[in-house]
Amino acid sequence: MASIVAVIASTHHPFYYRASTATGEDRPPFADEWTRKILAFRETLTRARPDVLVMVGSDHFHQLWLDNMPQFLVGKAPFYDANWYNEEREFGLPRMLLKGQEDLSGHILRAGLDAGFDLAFSNELRIDHSITCPIITLRPEADLPIVPIYTNIFAPPLPQPKRFVQLGQTIREIVESWPSHLRVAVIGTGHLSLELGGPRQFGPHGPDPEFDRRAVEWIANGDLDGCLREVTLDSLHSPGNATHGFMDFMLMMGVAGAGVKADYVDTLDLFHTMEAYFTWYPNGAPA
């Protein structure tokens, strides 16, 4: 059976690409420290020597729209074009092309449906920065086949937080039951406290540093009980109006397992939002 060689959760900051490639006067003062942290984070994936990447993210009203909105969707295609005109325009993100791992997509869909998740699927999916940002930070060669999994953290009504956790736990079981000898990394991105299009946006820090502190603690300690006790669909409004993206971190806590401490934890306090990076090694840290 396949093995999960790394579980990785992080924020997906669309400004990283531009900040890290900028030079001279265009280079922001925080770019060097940010790049150092990303290179260290990248090494946690490289060391695990993955063959396949399961990528959990959320479409930001690019391909998925309110006339036909899935809650959880799995891509099943041989290729995925990536990034959109408005992401090139606002963030300077490059167009990308990623290979798909269709066999694993099919396995996740079949086993997920049988496990009680009525997953939507897409055979032609153009993916956005929630998945390309971690490719850029963690595997910039973009050379590994992927299975994209999209969650709805964006267009209410949303699934409950516990459902994200359960999906993560189910993804863990499904990938480990995939009849393959390949080494799989499961990578998911979300947000800590975040405000977009509201009065608290683009401040000197994330909109709710206290939420961020507790969230990092929950994730680093695998404290699903504590997290589920405090986090509800209603409570996530108060740290910032886009904080429901935290539920993708909760999904990744489900993949990593309740009570399992992360093997690698790092954060970076930036304007607008706090960056956070976590890696678990389910089979022990690679040599």
Added chain:
Amino acid sequence: MSKYLLNKFLFMVDRDPELVERYRDEPRELVAWWEAEHANTVLNCHTGEASTWLRFDDVEREALATHDHVKLFELGAHPFLTLTLFIALFERDNTEPLEYQKSYGARLAHFSMPYPDIAT
């Protein structure tokens, strides 16, 4: 009132570079044209099928025609869609980094929790 249709306008204009420019330069004309020609487009239909019932009310139409992002927030338009499009419209006028983004937030400072409901 149709939060859905407000969002549909923001969504469709934001993804089309030509419409972004027309909306910046002639918002009232662009809104009228879009409502007449595209408000009823079913996005996943490649043939001529269209809806028959979608239209803005006067408050919504005026908010879009005057680039009034504060009113759009109050009406429950999706804040991500509004922000993304308005950055495309006005960030180019910045004289310092994030100037527009910060002033956009400051204009919303009178809103407190809970914010207007964005569910559609």
